[in-house]
Amino acid sequence: MRKKIGILAVLLGFFILVTFPLWHSVGMRHSLEPPNLVLPANQKNCVMPVAYMRSSHMFLLLNWRELVVRHDQHTFRSFDGKSYNMSLTGTCLGCHNKQQFCDRCHTYMGVQTPNCFNCHVDPMALRGGMR
Amino acid sequence: MSPLRAGIAFLLVVLVAALAYFGAETAAVRPLLADILPYAALVIFLAGFxxxxxxxxxxPVPFRIPTTCGQQKSLPWIKANRLDNPSTKTGAWGRMALEVLCFRSLFRNTRAELREGPRIAYSEDKFLWLAALAFHWSxxxxxxxxxxxxxxxVPHWLLGMSALDGFFQVGAPGLxxxxGVIFLALLYLLARxxxxxxxxxxxxxxxYFALFLLLGLVLTGIQMRYSDRVDLERVKEFALSLTVLSPHISAAVAPLFFVHLTFVCVLLAYIPFSKLMHLGGVFLSPTRNLANNSRIQRHINPWNPPVKVxxxxxWEDEFREKIRAAGLPLEKE
Structure with a gap:
């Protein structure tokens, strides 16, 4: 009988482990709402449609890096026909605030801080505030 | 016939994928897949498990099953194999740990071949062990x-683990x-x-069904990470909504995600009714979790009927006088 109780106890432990996310969400005090991303006030569109940017911005950034560093191309024709300088620091972070945009979503998703900022600076942080 | 079995299993997995893919684009089925299926799968899994x-x-497990893979504990000058043939509880724990963490019994896998002669030849075959280990740990x-x-x-240990897994920092999102390991291991396990x-x-x-299902799961996952990206923020929103029992999924989440989700649900619900139940079964296998102490301790079968002896x-008491009269020796005079 002692063995059976032991097995049941381990089984119960396994149940708790499997359903851990449920307990975790119940136990969490703060909200489970998606992050509040601060969008640039002076722009209507990004360089690509929102759906693409939301899911695949990392491909675009790597592609830009490749084109600028390896192929010396600097101009990007956006989906709505505008021309942009391919630059993370100049173009992306010219509009977006790193702390209130990039970081919020990356923290929410548990994405490791990408190594972009090993080299690039955050121009808004340098100026000390939002533009 | 094996190719037929493999073909049927493959078609079954394709069918699941197709149902999920087209279901995700059908307004009536989409909520069914996202809101009901995950819970149904979890309940089936937990209940079946x-x-x-x-x-x-x-x-009842009345007897010890030694399945000797090493020298049993015997005379003091004979060296016993404490892990492969444990005589103590600690030893049995050790054997179980080796089995669960390192797949000790697969490590003994051998291959038998018929050579010229004809003569049978055995050789070590560690690839099954290697692929199984790579697959399970991945x-x-x-x-x-x-x-x-x-x-x-997201807890810190999780971030640390992901960082370790993405150690090589290839591309973005990082590889x-x-x-890679789980995909190659599954391919080997299927190919063999x-x-x-x-x-x-x-x-x-x-x-075949389990292998194809896992391959489908891995491939859709890889596809969603490295090529046809889905909106992960909305996926997380959905996952969190599942944890507070009020599921809702954004219309922006691509059908590919539904294929992945359905594969997971099918796998989860399938586990208790299949070989995949070794997840729980390994801990309860009598050949692994019982110490071989049959020579030290007497194990009595609990349902043995009382034997009249x-x-x-x-007998001597009964026939004492007759034995004495016949002049035969008695144990008790």
């Missing part, structure tokens, strides 16, 4: 990594080592069922 474990726990890593969709805030005639003969539809002493 308990049913199996409880049935095993309540089965699966554990991947499973834990997925917790980042279910937990907010996870386990993604095709190319080895003996294994092919033994392979059942259920073997007639000892020699009683």
């Amino acid at each position: 308990s049913f199996k474990v409880i049935r095993w726990a309540w089965s 699966l554990l890593f991947i499973l834990l990594r997925h917790l980042r969709f279910f937990l907010l805030p 996870y080592i386990t993604d 069922r095709f190319w080895d005639a003996q294994v092919r003969y033994l392979s059942l539809l259920a073997d 007639h000892t020699y002493a009683e």
